[in-house]
Amino acid sequence: MVTLNRALLKASPFYEEEFLTANYPKPGKWDERPRPAGKTLRTKLYHSGAAPVSRGLGTNGSTTTSESQVYSNYGYAPNGVTVRSPFALANDAMLITASPATQAEADAVDASCGPASYAYRRRPKYVSGMMMTDPLGFGYTEVRMRRPLTAKGDFPAFWMMSLPGANHQEIDFEWVDGEPGYVFTNVLSDNDEWGGKRSSQYVAGNFGAGQKFTNDSSVYHTYGVFRSFETIEFYIDETRVRTIVNSNGANGAGCHHPMCAIVDLAKDGEWNYNKGNVGAGTETSSLEIDFIKHWDLL
Numbered sequence: 001m002v003t004l005n006r007a008l009l010k011a012s013p014f015y016e017e018e019f020l021t022a023n024y025p026k027p028g029k030w031d032e033r034p035r036p037a038g039k040t041l042r043t044k045l046y047h048s049g050a051a052p053v054s055r056g057l058g059t060n061g062s063t064t065t066s067e068s069q070v071y072s073n074y075g076y077a078p079n080g081v082t083v084r085s086p087f088a089l090a091n092d093a094m095l096i097t098a099s100p101a102t103q104a105e106a107d108a109v110d111a112s113c114g115p116a117s118y119a120y121r122r123r124p125k126y127v128s129g130m131m132m133t134d135p136l137g138f139g140y141t142e143v144r145m146r147r148p149l150t151a152k153g154d155f156p157a158f159w160m161m162s163l164p165g166a167n168h169q170e171i172d173f174e175w176v177d178g179e180p181g182y183v184f185t186n187v188l189s190d191n192d193e194w195g196g197k198r199s200s201q202y203v204a205g206n207f208g209a210g211q212k213f214t215n216d217s218s219v220y221h222t223y224g225v226f227r228s229f230e231t232i233e234f235y236i237d238e239t240r241v242r243t244i245v246n247s248n249g250a251n252g253a254g255c256h257h258p259m260c261a262i263v264d265l266a267k268d269g270e271w272n273y274n275k276g277n278v279g280a281g282t283e284t285s286s287l288e289i290d291f292i293k294h295w296d297l298l
Contacts, residue, residue, distance in 0.1 A: 002240040004224065009140055009295040015133060015261075017041055018291045019094040041292070042132045043073035043087075045262075046164060052113050052120040056130060056266065066121035067155070067269035068277050069098060069128035070109050081108035086129035086265075095148075096287045098128035098265045125281035130264030131292070135163060139297045141261045142224035142235075144290035147217040153177050153279025155266040156287050158223050160259040169255040171232060173223045175215075177278060183215040183223070185234045185242050189254035213241050220290060227255060228297060263289055 044054050056071040074085040083105045088095045101109075106123045113122040143158045159172040172186040213236065215221065224235035227246065232255060234242040246255055265287040268277040 004140065004226070004235055004238040004240070006140075006295075008298060010298055012295075013293045014139070014296045015136065015294040016291070017293070018092070019089065019289065020092050021089050042134075043129065044071050045130065045132060052109075052122060055109070056128065056264065057109070057113075057121045057124060067266045068121070068125040068153070068279065068281070069265070069267045070101065070105075070124035070126070071130045071264065072127050073129065078108045078112035081105065083108065084127055086127055090288065092290070094131075094289045096129040096131075096263075096265050096289070097149075097284065098126045098151075098154075098267055098286070099284045100281055101125060101127050125277070125279065126267045128265045128267060130262060131289070133261045133292065133294070135258030135260050136160075136294045137258055137296060138228050139295050140224055140226045140235075141292075141294045142222055143261070143263055143292050144220055144222045145263065146220045146288050147175070147286065148288055149284065149286040150180075150218075151279070151283030151285040153268040153277070153283060154285050155269060156217075156264065156285075157266065158261070158263050160225055160227075160255075160261050162255075162257040162259050167254075167257065169257055169259060171225050171227070171255055171259070173225075173234070175217055179212065181214060181216065182212040183217065183236070184212045187232060187244055187255065211242055220288075227259070229256065261292060261294065263287070263292065 045056065046054050056067055056069050070083065072083045072086055074087065076083045076085070081104055086096050086098065088097070101124045105127060109124055110122045141160060145158065147156060154175065154177050157172055157174045159170060159174070162169040167189065170186075170188045172184070174184045174186060176184065215236065222235070222237050224238065226233040226235065230246055232244045232246045233240050265285065268279050
């Protein structure tokens with residue numbers, strides 16, 4: 001059993017978000033609280049843009065097997081229709097609730113997606129939420145969270161991803177419907193730019209093929225990724241559970257670009273163990289996040 005060696009890290013976090021109620025005077029109205037440069041926490045993928053993928057729709061580029069949630073936030077009103085915020089503060093933690101989308105919400109999101117020929121899913125079955133940091137360098141990224149309420153089709157994750165413009169790189173902790181009591185660890189790296197041939201580039205087991213570990217996600221645990229130029233290490237409660245060589249080429253992960261940390265509560269989708277959209281659209285689930293932190297290497 002190997003525990004995290006904090007002597008390799010700077011003493012103070014480079015990024016720290018603890019969701020203390022005292023810092024948020026308007027619970028339930030939280031969205032992208034201003035931070036210094038490099039320390040922002042955002043509520044949609046890629047930080048900008050109105051395409052469905054930025055809101056969590058169609059993240060695998062299919063009109064039928066894409067994820068079924070729209071990532072909303074306070075003030076999100078496509079076509080002038082307000083979509084509920086999934087965020088609420090509870091006991092000094094951020095609670096994300098995924099709940100069925102109303103017809104009005106689904107219609108509004110669909111109408112905002114642009115041309116009818118758009119390749120991604122357009123109508124969400126669920127309203128949910130995600131949080132994404134600005135790009136982080138080598139070091140240790142840690143999230144403390146739990147899943148108070150689970151449902152069919154759940155696919156929550158704590159993961160790290162390079163932004164478009166770099167080779168696609170991804171490091172994942174994933175919980176999938178159909179494998180309760182486990183968390184999966186996966187790494188992928190892509191030699192092509194974004195939009196390239198991702199499906200043939202997985203290098204360390206991905207989405208059902210990755211290494212899994214026994215995990216009771218209904219109670220709080222910390223999940224951490226230690227990333228250096230040489231290695232990628234996965235930690236649960238500061239105990240190392242997996243190490244991958246972080247080198248370029250077919251035998252390594254090759255995750256060397258700055259990467260954003262993401263926590264989200266996805267629903268359904270092909271990524272969910274290739275089961276497609278398994279939920280009926282009536283299930284409610286939740287994810288509670290105590291903190292998100294990142295320490296740079298010394």
